[in-house]
Amino acid sequence: MMCEICQGASDDELLFGIYGRIHNFGWGIEYVQGRGVSDSWGYTIGLTEGFGHPELALAGSDMQTTALLINSIGRAISRGDMPTPGELFVCNGNQLLLVEVHSAHYERGTFGMWNFYYDHLEEAPEEHRVLEVVPEGRSSCFTNAPATAGGE
Secondary structure, three states, rough: OOOOOOOOHHHHHHHHHHHHHHHOOOEEEEEEEOOHHHHHEEEEEOOOHHHHEEEEEEEEEOOHHHHHHHHHHHHHOOOOOOOOOOOEEOOOOEEEEEOOOOOHHEEEHHOOOHHHHHHOOOOOOOOOOOOEEEEOOOOOOOOOOOOOOOOO
């Protein structure tokens, strides 16, 4: 699936789309397509604003799996379950570990659409925190600082 901007959507159309998903469902999922599934990720926009819970991110899964897993946890949050860092969450038979994302990912732009959306609203939540959803048998992608150009 091609990004909305790549398909000709304006900033306003993009922002209204995110707003609509948050208004209708409580959160939206932004999926970032890499060269392959292994370097793609998805993350929520709206969980902090609507439920006071850190956003969620999942790396290395296709768009459908990302949506299934993140939406399952999002529905639990909307019912009042508040998963915390280090907690295992079971979803459709999958054990998912929730871990804090390293703060350097925020400055690096890993969750850039979150910033874009709330910068335009001029009403960003006070704190931007993200929990990474790590499926059983996988390693975290976001608990360490991102690599810099030149491998520093």
